[in-house]
Amino acid sequence: MTTPRKPSPAGGRGALRGTVRAWSRQGIPLKLIGSFFTANKVGGFDCPGCAFPDKVGHPLVDSCEQGQKAIAWEMTRKSVGAEFFDGKTPAQLRALGDFDLEFQGRLTTPVLYDATVGTYRAIDWDEAYAVAARELHALPPQSVAFYASGRSSNEAAFLWQLAARGYGSPHLPDSSNFCHEPSSLALKQSLGTGKGTCTLEDFENAELFIVIGQNPASNHPRMMAALYEAKKRGATILVVNPLRERGFTHFSDPKNVAELARDTGIAVADAIYQVTIGGDFAALKGVMKALLETERAAPGTVFDQAFIAQHTEGFDALIADLDACDWATLVARSGLDEAQMREIAAHYARAKSTMITWCMGLTHHPDAVATIQQVVNLLLLRGNIGRTGAGAMPVRGHSNVQGDRTMGATSQVTDAWLDNIEHTFPGVRLCRDAGRDAAGVIDGLFDGNVRALLSLGGNFGVAAPDAPRVLAALERCRFTLHIATKLNRTHCHPGAIGLLLPTLGRTDRDLRPGGEQCISTEDSSATVRASRGVQAPISELQRSEPAIVAELAQAIGAAPSVPWREFADDYAAIRDRIERCQRGVTEGFERYNDRLLQDGRFMLPNAASNRQWNTANSKARFMAHALHDDTPMQQARLAHGEAALTLMTMRAHDQFNTTVYSSDDRYRGVEGDRRVVFLNAGDLARRGLRDGDRVDIECLVDDGHERRVEGFTARAWGIPPGCCAAYYPEASGLIAASVYSAGSRTPLYKEMPVRISPAA
Ligand SMILES: Nc1nc2c(c(=O)[nH]1)N[C@H]1C(S)=C(S)[C@@H](COP(=O)(O)OP(=O)(O)OC[C@H]3O[C@@H](n4cnc5c(=O)[nH]c(N)nc54)[C@H](O)[C@@H]3O)O[C@H]1N2
Ligand SMILES: Nc1nc2c(c(=O)[nH]1)N[C@H]1C(S)=C(S)[C@@H](COP(=O)(O)OP(=O)(O)OC[C@H]3O[C@@H](n4cnc5c(=O)[nH]c(N)nc54)[C@H](O)[C@@H]3O)O[C@H]1N2
Ligand SMILES: [Mo]
Secondary structure, three states: OOOOOOOOOEEHHHHHHHHHHHHHHOOOOHHHHHHHOOOOOOOOOOOOOEOOOOOOOOOOOOOOHHHHHHHHHHHOOOEEOHHHHOOOOHHHHHOOOHHHHHHOOEEOOOEEEEOOOOEEEEOOHHHHHHHHHHHHHHOOHHHEEEEEOOOOOHHHHHHHHHHHHHHOOOOOOEHHHHOOHHHHHHHHHHHOOOOOOOOHHHHHHOOEEEEEOOOHHHHOHHHHHHHHHHHHOOOEEEEEOOOOOHHHHOEEOOOOHHHHHHOOOEOOOOEEEOOOOOOHHHHHHHHHHHHHHHHHHOOOOOOOHHHHHHHEEOHHHHHHHHHHOOHHHHHHHHOOOHHHHHHHHHHHHHOOOEEEEEOHHHHOOOOHHHHHHHHHHHHHHOOOOOOOOOEEEEOOOEOOHHHHHHOOOOOOOOHHHHHHHHHHOOOOOOOOOOOOOHHHHHHHHHHOOOOEEEEEOOOHHHHOOOHHHHHHHHHOOOEEEEEEOEOOHHHHOOOOEEEEEEEOOOOEOOEEOOEEOOEEEEOOOOEEEEEOOOEOOOOOOOEOHHHHHHHHHHHHOOOOOOOHHHHHHOHHHHHHHHHHHHOOOOOOOOOHHHHHHHHOEEEOOOOHHHOOOOOOOOOEEOOOOOOOOOOHHHHHHHHHHHHOEEEEEEOOOOEEOOEEOOOOEHHHOEOOOOOEEEEOHHHHHHOOOOOOOEEEEEEOOOOOOOOEEEEEEEEEOOOOOOEEEEEOOOOHHHOOOOOEOOOOOOEOOOOEEEEEEEOO
């Protein structure tokens, strides 16, 4: 049941209580808890939570409540082994809830499912590799996809893409396809570099922050702490979000003793602009239109004309586009009034340096790329790229999602990358065909052209749009293979042959014949750092990701001239080859091993933040885009009028993506039941509903598939009219996989047309 109760401040005492609860529920012995604080420090491990940059120097603690939960979940002393699996059918496993599946603990033995027998059984590694080799040899490589979630390491990701391409498959979908894909694409087109231009130093120097579509109190608490510090030194923080997220209105730093005693929290945001879902595109145009008016009234006072002349192209087209927009449309589309857009513009025009950060509130939408390019346009107008305290910051999700991409674990790579690999490993021939992204793999699963899915972490069938259909399609596969730390729902939908392989995580000590190994990761500020586990593995049968991928590649005969054996035993040898493959592709990998081992970390240079634009004309590009009229939401409004609401699916405070730690969301007053939908009070009343009523939700994308979820609890909430919000993954069955964002093909997880009606 959901009990509305007065929420406490974000951070604060609640964060400490949440941390201790996570430790105790996972049965973590006290003597290990000290090691938790080696998270994000030199010599320790990279926190397996989010990808927010670490503090350099020697902070006492550089991890947060959410990081501690992720660590406790991985370091748990609970485990599942042969007795649990032997003789179980997939249906028996599926009967467990998502929480219960992961709560079983760490996977400790390879497991095989065989449809001709109908049950799972524990097997040894040799048999696992033999089965994989048999299955992959029997399938055309073009029907096999290799998915990667962003939790792995640079080393494992490099081997993963090498194994896939060496085997003959170009299909490397990844969790980025579900996440910051539009950010990478938008930044690449606008600035020539697909990564964010900011570092922690910019957080310490910006005068103004505009935080768009992001809930850092739950998903990047260390960023919340950075904003709180900025606020204390006098910076202005503006938030653009349909929800007044608690972290912005009441935040208390759990590391500040005086504040812990008061437990009240401060308002970190100076203002919160409650856009309508998907309204950012219009809102950002409105802000630029207001700036343009001021600039015209007093030329040279707002725009950085020298920067625009020297560094950019496309300015005139942008101005023409802004002139063509009328305020009435911008107001109607954004959900903000004109005065609010002018107010943001006034703050922006005053600030000497501005950083704009964003997350999934901008990417899970049909116009994601165009919207993010408005963010960049806004920054360029005042030369807010390439100087301290300014820049564009897509705050990444998984701790190594950025690194996985740098390592080529994606279906879109350059010829230079493939050429370098072939030169580095003479005799290797890579598949160079166009590969499927996650959307393409989902299509292939539905139409039968993808017959095998291998995954390096993640929970593909639950993270994907149309999750129930994707899970069912996975069962129609010939072969599925998952390398994982914990059991999850995707694993319970094996193909005719299904393998589940237990791996070490970040926190586990990794002893190989070549000695104790470290891996490396890359955060949202392009800092590459070493990560070393601290805890002895819970089982001798678990193997590290690089070792599993190398042994698997060897077993299936992928790229036979690659020294897979050496790589499995000595990750420095992998880094040595990565360094060679990155020459001329990604700057900054020189002396990879030396610098990693000496300093623990190094930063990859970002050309755009040095005002070098790797675009066709070596200029940063203003990208003008007209507002669209044909999004799935707009089509549904035409067909269903006010009955259509825009649904966003979001994270609660107690989850990491598909891993749900509890059924509470203390920042939104939710306790004991995540099947909740938040609606505007007027929208509730119009449907004859009251707070607490049971409702059913139906997707209004008209593509021949019916999608509904039932028995959700409606909650009256401060969300703009026409919008509603529910949790991921409970509401994921409502997200249609037939519609994607333009260009980046990202699912519309936050802009789905739905109808809400009293429960049948
Ligand atoms: N503890 C924890 N940490 C995490 C994760 C986790 O699940 N748990 N997940 C990790 C991953 S992979 C990612 S990608 C990030 C996700 O981090 P976030 O992007 O912060 O996560 P979501 O909950 O998906 O949230 C989206 C925010 O976007 C807002 N929003 C939705 N639609 C719109 C819109 O149209 N416009 C605007 N302006 N705002 C909108 C929502 O109100 C919400 O505040 O966090 C990472 N870190
Ligand atoms: N409706 C809806 N759907 C969404 C989103 C949304 O906002 N709404 N967000 C999307 C986003 S932003 C993302 S990034 C995706 C996330 O999609 P995924 O990355 O596929 O999902 P996760 O939940 O992060 O994966 C969790 C699983 O990873 C495995 N795991 C954990 N640690 C490790 C490790 O160290 N190694 C290995 N090999 N396995 C490990 C465990 O088995 C665990 O069950 O979901 C997307 N799906
Ligand atoms: Mo993500």
